[in-house]
Amino acid sequence: MEPRTVLKIENISKSFTLTRAVHDFSFELCSGTIHGLIGENGSGKSTLASIIAGILEPDSGKMFLNNNLYNPKSAYDASEKKVTMVVQEVGTIDGISVASNIFLNKESQFQKLGLINFKKMYKAAEQVLDELGIKHILPNELTSGLNFEDRKLVEIAKALVSKPEILIIDETSNALSSKARKILYEIIETVKTSGGSVLFITHDLNELVDICDLVTIMRDGEYVETLEGSEMDISVMKKLMVGREIYDEYYRKDAILNNANQKNKRPILRASKLFSPELRDISFELYQGEILGIGGLSESGMHELGQLLFGLEKPDSGSVEVYVPEKQEMSLIKNSADAVNKGMGYMSKNRDRESLILELSIKENICLPYLRHFERLGLVSKKREEDHSINLCEQFSIKMESIDQYCNQLSGGNKQKVVFAKWIGCDSDIFIMDCPTRGIDVGVKENIYNLMMELKLEGKSIVMISEELTEIIGMSDRVLILKNGGISVEVKRESNLTEQYLIEYMI
Amino acid sequence: METNRNSNIIKLKQNLKYRNILIDAFPLLGLIIIILFFTIITSGNLLTLNNLKIILNQMFLYLIGGLGSVYLYAQGGIDVSMASNIGFSAILGVRIMYQHVGIGIIATLLIGSSIGLLMGIIYAYAGIPVFIQGLAMDFLLKGTLYPLSGFKASIPVPDRLLKFDNKYFAWIFLLIIFIFIFFTYNFSRFGKECRSIGAGEIASIQSGIKVKKNKVLAFFISGLTCGIVAVYTLIRTGSASQSTGLGFNFNVMLSLVLGGCVLGGGNGVKVRNAVIGAVTFVVLQNGLVLCGASARAQDIVKGILFVLMIVFTSKMYERKV
Numbered sequence: 131m132e133p134r135t136v137l138k139i140e141n142i143s144k145s146f147t148l149t150r151a152v153h154d155f156s157f158e159l160c161s162g163t164i165h166g167l168i169g170e171n172g173s174g175k176s177t178l179a180s181i182i183a184g185i186l187e188p189d190s191g192k193m194f195l196n197n198n199l200y201n202p203k204s205a206y207d208a209s210e211k212k213v214t215m216v217v218q219e220v221g222t223i224d225g226i227s228v229a230s231n232i233f234l235n236k237e238s239q240f241q242k243l244g245l246i247n248f249k250k251m252y253k254a255a256e257q258v259l260d261e262l263g264i265k266h267i268l269p270n271e272l273t274s275g276l277n278f279e280d281r282k283l284v285e286i287a288k289a290l291v292s293k294p295e296i297l298i299i300d301e302t303s304n305a306l307s308s309k310a311r312k313i314l315y316e317i318i319e320t321v322k323t324s325g326g327s328v329l330f331i332t333h334d335l336n337e338l339v340d341i342c343d344l345v346t347i348m349r350d351g352e353y354v355e356t357l358e359g360s361e362m363d364i365s366v367m368k369k370l371m372v373g374r375e376i377y378d379e380y381y382r383k384d385a386i387l388n389n390a391n392q393k394n395k396r397p398i399l400r401a402s403k404l405f406s407p408e409l410r411d412i413s414f415e416l417y418q419g420e421i422l423g424i425g426g427l428s429e430s431g432m433h434e435l436g437q438l439l440f441g442l443e444k445p446d447s448g449s450v451e452v453y454v455p456e457k458q459e460m461s462l463i464k465n466s467a468d469a470v471n472k473g474m475g476y477m478s479k480n481r482d483r484e485s486l487i488l489e490l491s492i493k494e495n496i497c498l499p500y501l502r503h504f505e506r507l508g509l510v511s512k513k514r515e516e517d518h519s520i521n522l523c524e525q526f527s528i529k530m531e532s533i534d535q536y537c538n539q540l541s542g543g544n545k546q547k548v549v550f551a552k553w554i555g556c557d558s559d560i561f562i563m564d565c566p567t568r569g570i571d572v573g574v575k576e577n578i579y580n581l582m583m584e585l586k587l588e589g590k591s592i593v594m595i596s597e598e599l600t601e602i603i604g605m606s607d608r609v610l611i612l613k614n615g616g617i618s619v620e621v622k623r624e625s626n627l628t629e630q631y632l633i634e635y636m637i
Numbered sequence: 638m639e640t641n642r643n644s645n646i647i648k649l650k651q652n653l654k655y656r657n658i659l660i661d662a663f664p665l666l667g668l669i670i671i672i673l674f675f676t677i678i679t680s681g682n683l684l685t686l687n688n689l690k691i692i693l694n695q696m697f698l699y700l701i702g703g704l705g706s707v708y709l710y711a712q713g714g715i716d717v718s719m720a721s722n723i724g725f726s727a728i729l730g731v732r733i734m735y736q737h738v739g740i741g742i743i744a745t746l747l748i749g750s751s752i753g754l755l756m757g758i759i760y761a762y763a764g765i766p767v768f769i770q771g772l773a774m775d776f777l778l779k780g781t782l783y784p785l786s787g788f789k790a791s792i793p794v795p796d797r798l799l800k801f802d803n804k805y806f807a808w809i810f811l812l813i814i815f816i817f818i819f820f821t822y823n824f825s826r827f828g829k830e831c832r833s834i835g836a837g838e839i840a841s842i843q844s845g846i847k848v849k850k851n852k853v854l855a856f857f858i859s860g861l862t863c864g865i866v867a868v869y870t871l872i873r874t875g876s877a878s879q880s881t882g883l884g885f886n887f888n889v890m891l892s893l894v895l896g897g898c899v900l901g902g903g904n905g906v907k908v909r910n911a912v913i914g915a916v917t918f919v920v921l922q923n924g925l926v927l928c929g930a931s932a933r934a935q936d937i938v939k940g941i942l943f944v945l946m947i948v949f950t951s952k953m954y955e956r957k958v
Binding site for chain 2: 478483509
């Protein structure tokens with residue numbers, strides 16, 4: 131079948147009050163292809179995708195779907211025209227069942243005399259899930275009980291039910307484990323073979339090369355280039371995205387652990403025999419100046435472990451202790467407030483909801499855990515607050531209008547910089563980082579890795595929980611791999627450590 | 638082209654600034670409009686010296702109530718049981734006042750704040766919707782009012798209490814409360830943390846803020862405010878009954894909202910909301926009375942305004958942020 135143009139976009143532009151998200155953008159989407167879309171954070175990928183999916187309305191420009199003018203009024207309208215999108219963040223509704231989510235807006239097919247036959251709907255949903263090879267999600271389960279990844283899968287199932295001609299996937303795979311990714315790739319393949327087209331947005335360039343037929347690169351909201359087949363070279367793509375040369379090796383350079391340095395260092399955090407619903411018998415120590423990588427599948431319990439270390443969750447048994455310099459001894463972590471007092475900082479995987487308060491300013495976010503240090507006669511000194519945050523914002527070169535700007539106006543990379551500024555400003559000694567580079571583009575990623583090295587050299591300790599093995603191998607002094615809630619292997623940094631070796635212990 | 642874009646951005650920023658100023662000034666504009674409206678409609682009767690005195694007098698309790706509620710509202714909370722807390726503290730307080738007036742006043746304050754404390758502990762630890770919790774407490778307290786008042790329609794206060802009816806003292810007291818709350822709300826750690834909890838509770842917990850402690854304290858302050866309102870209601874009305882404080886929670890809520898307070902909490906809650914709101918609310922109520930509107934008609938106007946203002950302020954706040 132000869133590929134034909136399914137969607138044609140002509141000179142689309144979209145601005146938000148102060149930022150120009152997409153500018154004069156034109157391109158074509160062909161049937162039976164998987165089309166990658168890449169660009170740095172804030173380059174306008176998600177905005178473009180949202181316009182195609184009918185979630186946003188363009189300021190100017192035209193779109194044609196199968197040679198007819200295409201002007202979706204809403205996401206519902208777009209999905210009627212067989213254009214659906216799986217969004218970057220969670221797109222499912224919490225309080226209703228999995229089946230109701232999958233058949234959202236399509237309930238009428240189960241309707242009789244105005245009432246929905248839920249039995250029928252559950253059965254249909256079960257069929258859909260079975261087809262996708264998703265066995266562990268029940269159709270009558272409440273969506274709120276599912277974890278992030280499973281909710282993503284439900285959303286993918288929902289997208290597929292409408293038999294889309296154009297399926298847009300926005301940075302979804304970043305949040306998925308390899309098993310779930312496999313399911314996603316299968317779905318993409320199905321759409322492709324049935325003559326539809328997939329617009330695939332990702333930060334993972336290796337993944338992109340593997341599955342996409344061609345790729346379009348965006349920069350600052352503008353079209354840069356489309357590469358096809360063998361032209362899709364990772365270093366070329368990076369260069370086009372950033373507009374300058376980026377070196378492959380942005381991880382730390384010292385490939386082999388310097389053992390001489392590691393001696394005589396005392397443990398600064400100790401987890402002993404931690405048990406919880408997600409974890410079993412976790413014990414380890416974190417040393418001063420060490421980056422400890424924790425890897426595993428996303429359901430392995432590693433994210434829960436991060437929360438436990440910081441005192442956000444209580445273990446069923448076992449304890450977390452940290453070294454308190456003032457007392458010269460190890461001391462138990464009781465809750466998150468206690469953890470902050472004892473020099474810990476935590477960066478959640480869910481940056482927008484948990485690490486930052488979007489409806490507060492940059493200054494307020496940075497100063498929040500540190501307010502007591504600005505107090506004078508019971509009131510917080512405005513000047514100290516401002517000095518503190520201005521210093522940090524300069525140090526991290528956060529792109530902003532002023533420290534009073536609200537965080538919801540910042541790009542993903544800048545938001546993460548604010549989170550770093552917050553904890554570094556607190557003089558934290560131990561950093562628990564849960565997916566610190568999730569959804570962050572190459573340029574800022576490099577920044578963050580450099581920063582982690584700086585912290586390490588200052589004698590700070592880092593627990594880095596990550597779903598990206600390359601990052602774990604690239605940055606850690608020591609790696610723990612979690613599997614089904616337990617530690618399956620511990621490896622020290624060495625030059626010939628491979629992803630394949632670690633994956634063995636994950637699955 | 639780049640310079641063109643830059644000048645565009647500067648223009649946009651200017652516009653945004655003006656828009657934000659306009660949004661901030663809206664409650665004040667609303668107040669001026671209401672004053673003008675009722676001045677014209679009552680052909681100036683609103684602004685007679687006598688009526689201004691009445692307005693000032695009526696404003697007093699709503700100012701205290703609104704100011705005492707800002708911490709709780711900043712957290713995204715709300716105290717629906719305020720009215721019955723006032724009634725409960727007033728009735729129990731009066732009975733103690735017959736033994737000793739001073740102890741009775743202190744007891745009234747203590748009872749109000751204890752109920753606040755209890756509400757705070759439930760709010761922080763039980764994890765039920767704060768509105769539902771308030772309704773439940775409201776019902777519970779209301780049910781006790783009649784038996785507590787010894788099955789009497791009303792209990793007159795002891796004469797000695799009426800000696801405390803000193804206008805100057807009252808307004809100085811209010812001024813102190815205002816200054817205290819203005820500074821602690823805007824510049825203390827507690828005030829800042831309240832707003833951060835309202836804007837993002839999970840992120841606040843993860844920043845090491847003692848959210849539960851903050852919640853208990855905010856409700857405690859709201860409860861103490863009820864105690865203060867109860868004492869002043871007793872002094873002013875000269876008796877305690879089942880209807881003491883009736884409707885107070887809704888009136889405080891409405892006055893805060895009229896003052897531009899965002900019910901979701903966070904930075905959208907400001908001290909000036911309580912002040913402007915109390916003035917607006919009382920002028921509105923007073924104006925309606927001067928127009929000869931019945932109590933029912935007043936309620937209808939209040940209800941409509943309440944919904945309109947909530948929609949308006951939350952939409953405006955979304956835009957501003």
